[in-house]
Amino acid sequence: MDIKQYLDSTYLKTAEQAGLSQPENLEVARTVIAEAITQNFKLVMIRPDRVAFAKEMIVAAQSEVLVGTVIDFPEGTESLAKKLEEAQQAIADGADDLDFVVNYTAFKAGEEALVKDQVLQCSQLGLKNGKTVKWIIEIAALTNKEMIALSSLIREVIIQNFEEQYWQKVFVKSSTGFYKTQDGKPNGATVEGIKLMLEASAPLPVKAAGGVRNYDEAVQMIQLGVKRIGTSSAKAIADGKIAEGGY
Template structure:
């Protein structure tokens, strides 16, 4: 990839980035910094992704202009909460100002054969999300491992009304992979529904982002990548995007969420 292509890729990556801080010890001061970082000299990120306890703070900072969306997580990261508890989390997050809900499926129960647990969880959360609130369903593909399980989880999540399917929480040993992306994108294509894709965890450079862009374009078409259909969940990726767009560094693969 030459410098021009790298800069073009960086600009698109910025526009589809969910700038994330889901550290267990995240503080209000770090959220303030995150909100400021999301508004870069090169443009804004698509969203920030934060713990529910910080949603009201972020909404107060951003106001109601809607330029940068606020995503939060529920049933996160374990996927083990009861449906009614997850619904309460979701309702409160939306009341606090969340624009997007990233829901972890009960992936351990799903691995044991309980498809109904996944369908019921997604359906219940979808039911309390207004049309304006995106539901991004996290499959935790690194824990599912089996391609058939990843495929089936994707199908269920889409059938129950998910706006996006997302690979990972970023909290397990294996997070986003191109192999999982391939399966999930094929399911989206075959569903013929307007569903987006979000790889998350381990995407730390524009070079990494380019691999996912190529993969998505090959399956979904050249004009498919936009904030309404594609997001990256990452914290470190913005550093490399800034470096590339500022002309201060070349992109090299990096670790991290």
């Protein structure tokens, strides 16, 4: 198993969140992108304003590493128009993967029609431009019942509106890594959560994001059936070490 081809090496902190100046934060992003190129990870996942920068580095290195970015991150509560605008810019900048935060707040409030429309139209934009689309459901904010229902909603929208050849291009993804939990509860992927997502979203693929701390945990997730793993410690995982990062 080439575990590196499952790893989306991730750096999504703003300068303020990282406690750095803007130039220092850009340098961290540069280091993460360069490491992804050297290690030949599947993808490097960065903020939208770094997409063009990352693409330039990857093209210059003649690398096959993909560039992913997040849309409406991390809350997912912006309008459909705002989501589409942000995604369109990311596409123009060269993003390969678009990881949208689903409006899970609206879903929890019973606004299923709004969520379905966003999933349909944003997926449509990504797929027609040849991109991989991922929907972050933020499992730490959901009950098990809600997790199953939201994963199922995404599955139904995709299966009902797109031909089968596109189904493997739309993922259900566990977490942003930025959700604030209470009492030290995990805010990323858990075995229980991933099992529920896999069952509810099949045949769509699943990405386990956050909470995967070492090689054995990564292998366990892959054996469960996930197709991608999002982590800020991709090299540590690939090297068989314990991740020190918070995602």
